[in-house]
Amino acid sequence: FTMAAGGGAGNKTYSFKVVLLGEGCVGKTSLVLRYCENKFNDKHITTLQASFLTKKLNITGKRVNLAIWDTAGQERFHALGPIYYRDSNGAILVYDITDEDSFQKVKNWVKELRKMLGNEICLCIVGNKVDLEKERHVSVEEAEGYAESVGAKHYHTSAKLNKGIEELFLDLCKRMMETAQAEERAKGNGASQSTTSRRGVQIVDDDPQAATAAGGCCSSA
Amino acid sequence: MQEDPVYDFPEPVGKPIGERRACLQRSSLKSISVLDRLLLTHPVWLQLSINSATALHILQREPPGTFLVRRSNTSQKKVLCVRLADDCLPSFFKQFVIQELDSTFSLERAAISFPDLCRLIAFYCVSRDVLPFPLELPEAIVKASSHKQLESISHMGVEFWSSPLNFRGPRNGPPPVEEAPLPPSPTPEDSGQGALCFINPLFLQFQTALHRRRHQFKRSLKVRVSTENSSPFSPPFAPPPPPPLLAKKKSKKVHQASRAVEARVEGEGGTAPRYAPSLSELDSSSSLSSLEETEENSERPLLTKGTSNPSPPCTSPAHQPVSGLRKLSAAFVSFFVPEKRVARLVEDLSRDKRTAFGVLVQDFLRQQHEVIKPQCQRSGIELLQGIRLFLSQAKTFLLDCGDLQPPIETMVHDDEKAMFRCVLKPLKGQIDGTLQTLHQRDRSTQSMAESLAKARGKTPLECFGVRVGVPDAADVEKVLQKLALMRRAYSPIDKVVLLLQVCKLIYKAMKDNSGEGQEFGADDFLPALSYVLVQCNMPELSVEVEYMMELLESSWLKGEGGYYLTSVYASLCLIQSKPEVVTSSGLTREARDSLKDWSRRRKKLLAHAMLYTWSAVSAFQLHAPSKLESSLATKSHILEWPFIVPTQGAPA
Numbered sequence: 001f002t003m004a005a006g007g008g009a010g011n012k013t014y015s016f017k018v019v020l021l022g023e024g025c026v027g028k029t030s031l032v033l034r035y036c037e038n039k040f041n042d043k044h045i046t047t048l049q050a051s052f053l054t055k056k057l058n059i060t061g062k063r064v065n066l067a068i069w070d071t072a073g074q075e076r077f078h079a080l081g082p083i084y085y086r087d088s089n090g091a092i093l094v095y096d097i098t099d100e101d102s103f104q105k106v107k108n109w110v111k112e113l114r115k116m117l118g119n120e121i122c123l124c125i126v127g128n129k130v131d132l133e134k135e136r137h138v139s140v141e142e143a144e145g146y147a148e149s150v151g152a153k154h155y156h157t158s159a160k161l162n163k164g165i166e167e168l169f170l171d172l173c174k175r176m177m178e179t180a181q182a183e184e185r186a187k188g189n190g191a192s193q194s195t196t197s198r199r200g201v202q203i204v205d206d207d208p209q210a211a212t213a214a215g216g217c218c219s220s221a
Numbered sequence: 222m223q224e225d226p227v228y229d230f231p232e233p234v235g236k237p238i239g240e241r242r243a244c245l246q247r248s249s250l251k252s253i254s255v256l257d258r259l260l261l262t263h264p265v266w267l268q269l270s271i272n273s274a275t276a277l278h279i280l281q282r283e284p285p286g287t288f289l290v291r292r293s294n295t296s297q298k299k300v301l302c303v304r305l306a307d308d309c310l311p312s313f314f315k316q317f318v319i320q321e322l323d324s325t326f327s328l329e330r331a332a333i334s335f336p337d338l339c340r341l342i343a344f345y346c347v348s349r350d351v352l353p354f355p356l357e358l359p360e361a362i363v364k365a366s367s368h369k370q371l372e373s374i375s376h377m378g379v380e381f382w383s384s385p386l387n388f389r390g391p392r393n394g395p396p397p398v399e400e401a402p403l404p405p406s407p408t409p410e411d412s413g414q415g416a417l418c419f420i421n422p423l424f425l426q427f428q429t430a431l432h433r434r435r436h437q438f439k440r441s442l443k444v445r446v447s448t449e450n451s452s453p454f455s456p457p458f459a460p461p462p463p464p465p466l467l468a469k470k471k472s473k474k475v476h477q478a479s480r481a482v483e484a485r486v487e488g489e490g491g492t493a494p495r496y497a498p499s500l501s502e503l504d505s506s507s508s509l510s511s512l513e514e515t516e517e518n519s520e521r522p523l524l525t526k527g528t529s530n531p532s533p534p535c536t537s538p539a540h541q542p543v544s545g546l547r548k549l550s551a552a553f554v555s556f557f558v559p560e561k562r563v564a565r566l567v568e569d570l571s572r573d574k575r576t577a578f579g580v581l582v583q584d585f586l587r588q589q590h591e592v593i594k595p596q597c598q599r600s601g602i603e604l605l606q607g608i609r610l611f612l613s614q615a616k617t618f619l620l621d622c623g624d625l626q627p628p629i630e631t632m633v634h635d636d637e638k639a640m641f642r643c644v645l646k647p648l649k650g651q652i653d654g655t656l657q658t659l660h661q662r663d664r665s666t667q668s669m670a671e672s673l674a675k676a677r678g679k680t681p682l683e684c685f686g687v688r689v690g691v692p693d694a695a696d697v698e699k700v701l702q703k704l705a706l707m708r709r710a711y712s713p714i715d716k717v718v719l720l721l722q723v724c725k726l727i728y729k730a731m732k733d734n735s736g737e738g739q740e741f742g743a744d745d746f747l748p749a750l751s752y753v754l755v756q757c758n759m760p761e762l763s764v765e766v767e768y769m770m771e772l773l774e775s776s777w778l779k780g781e782g783g784y785y786l787t788s789v790y791a792s793l794c795l796i797q798s799k800p801e802v803v804t805s806s807g808l809t810r811e812a813r814d815s816l817k818d819w820s821r822r823r824k825k826l827l828a829h830a831m832l833y834t835w836s837a838v839s840a841f842q843l844h845a846p847s848k849l850e851s852s853l854a855t856k857s858h859i860l861e862w863p864f865i866v867p868t869q870g871a872p873a
Binding site (some may be wrong): 024028054080084095 | 598685686728740741742743746747748775776778779780781784785787788789790794795798
């Protein structure tokens with residue numbers, strides 16, 4: 001039999017690690033709690049801790065286990081990021097639409113993630129608190145344009161109103177599955193049947209070209 | 222026929238772990254398994270109708286080890302006829318009765334049975350077990366490189382033996398005659414002694430001298446642990462008494478644990494990697510097998526006696542006639558939780574030098590006892606990496622060689638407790654001592670102690686910006702107890718469980734000191750955890766973290782246990798970073814280096830199907846520029862953020 005760790009094989013369970021990044025107070029904890037809470041609204045919730053959450057999904061007949069890793073967003077913990085996000089399949093970068101600084105932080109993370117984990121990691125940039133539309137300080141165009149320029153997808157959410165969250169995670173899972181399947185195929189072409197090789201350890205490309213492609217647009221933002 | 226080769230060739234050095242096919246074959250065997258060769262050519266060796274005299278006549282011209290299977294006219298049982306060495310007394314020819322019980326096949330006096338005859342023969346082509354030496358297929362069958370060739374051999378049937386196809390070229394040497402053929406001893410333990418012809422895939426270079434002949438180990442062999450003992454040829458035997466004491470004492474846990482197992486199998490679909498037990502399910506009564514075992518072992522009958530244990534400690538009649546595996550199967554009956562049963566089965570296999578796995582593990586342990594010494598090791602991580610590599614390879618080997626039946630196989634695959642038990646338990650003391658010395662030698666323990674001392678004088682807020690409730694002195698005392706227990710456990714899984722219990726205590730303190738229903742994320746948890754670790758003042762914790770991180774399988778590290786282990790590691794990095802630059806640079810150079818090593822190792826382990834280069838690895842260096850704070854918002858800085866390596870010259 002084969003192992004279903006990491007990306008997993010076509011008919012197996014996928015296990016994905018998703019890291020949650022964003023400045024303190026942008027609401028990343030409530031976002032993920034909202035997501036996991038809604039589906040698992042049972043007695044578990046009382047003892048559930050929000051730092052690490054899991055979610056089981058069934059997408060087009062494929063089982064997906066999602067492990068969501070929260071990180072401490074305060075500046076003093078910033079350097080610890082790589083310890084948390086290594087081996088991640090996806091990253092959710094949350095900013096507060098009323099706080100431009102938090103959007104700048106997201107850009108930092110994107111650049112860092114691309115540099116560290118390459119293009120294999122699926123990035124989601126999330127503008128949270130759309131219930132506070134009136135106080136918006138980050139324009140929709142700017143945010144969406146930036147996301148597109150770095151190969152990320154942008155989402156508008158409100159943890160308070162439970163808006164856009166389900167869609168965000170579902171979309172992310174689908175993308176991670178595609179990436180895993182593409183990798184699976186690539187591996188198949190290589191004729192290697194090593195079943196323990198896992199996604200999550202990616203090409204960390206130090207090639208300047210790649211770095212430019214991934215993050216060159218930062219400065220234009 | 223089968224496209225997928227059932228086994229591969231040995232690639233003794235540098236074969237990435239995780240290659241499923243760790244089994245060894247002699248080079249003349251192409252991609253056709255022994256089992257397939259046997260199946261395809263059974264008209265040659267399976268001669269049910271011939272009598273003993275004919276068998277003798279056929280075999281006398283053959284080299285030792287050659288065999289036939291015929292049916293005895295008198296008993297109607299199948300008989301394995303084996304050619305012995307010429308000088309064997311009373312005859313160069315010996316017959317072994319094949320028992321068929323409950324649709325399993327086993328040799329008389331042997332402990333292991335098989336679902337079919339071919340598998341039995343295939344096994345004895347590899348392992349002699351109760352035979353004087355392993356069976357040998359005719360050279361032509363061994364050397365055949367295609368199904369077609371095998372079919373043409375098969376087509377000849379019994380004629381093969383006298384045909385020119387049956388060439389008897391020079392072999393690798395006769396079967397070992399250094400030991401006398403086994404007397405029909407009633408104590409199967411004896412049969413475990415003497416040289417075996419297994420190859421340890423990891424230590425081929427050491428092994429070649431010892432093992433003059435290489436034998437195939439068939440991947441898909443299914444060795445069934447026989448639960449029967451009703452052979453008329455077996456001496457009377459009383460089943461070993463079940464351990465009632467143990468059973469009573471453990472019954473509650475048994476129940477809990479089996480429930481946990483069910484839940485997991487159901488939840489994960491049986492295929493997903495297992496994560497550490499969920500924090501929400503944990504309580505302080507969680508079973509920590511690696512801490513309970515000391516007491517258990519004294520109560521537990523010794524199930525198997527390998528050659529490492531030549532003097533049978535127990536000579537009572539009740540134990541004498543029963544082979545190790547039979548005893549094991551009796552112990553299987555019902556009292557132990559599945560996980561423990563599996564762990565014991567694997568442990569017993571690992572001590573049984575009659576199995577390839579046992580040889581593998583015992584050789585490794587012997588070799589490690591030599592080299593796990595501070596003077597032989599450059600770093601703790603290297604030491605642990607070597608062990609991790611072996612764990613993976615040995616597990617793969619165990620699963621591939623098929624000594625385990627499917628349900629057990631799955632459990633061993635998903636849960637490494639069994640592997641930890643047979644490898645880490647015997648090495649624990651030595652590993653601990655060596656790691657401690659190494660960490661003192663590179664002054665990391667002292668440096669951690671100094672960092673902890675510096676941080677201890679501060680308030681939680683000063684220290685890490687803790688804004689939530691933190692555990693009081695009594696809770697810190699509880700945490701300390703957990704950590705002390707953790708240091709005693711050999712199993713990284715048990716250590717993680719204790720770590721989770723610590724985290725739970727911290728969450729509880731946070732909750733108790735805050736409003737109802739508040740949930741805490743990492744923003745609150747990480748500072749609180751860091752504060753508590755400072756209060757515990759246990760510099761050795763970094764050794765523990767290293768132990769867990771290096772020895773746990775990477776699928777584990779993605780789960781909850783992995784998350785909180787990562788958090789502890791992150792906290793320790795934070796504590797060790799210089800207070801004045803804590804907000805900007807965060808990590809010490811040591812931390813960066815060790816993280817780099819970690820990632821390098823993970824890459825190395827998984828490199829097989831990965832595209833990566835060393836330059837890529839060296840890019841995985843943690844570096845955060847100092848003075849980041851002030852210039853964070855400026856665009857020029859963002860361009861470089863955050864991995865500008867050159868100024869501090871992080872080692873490549």
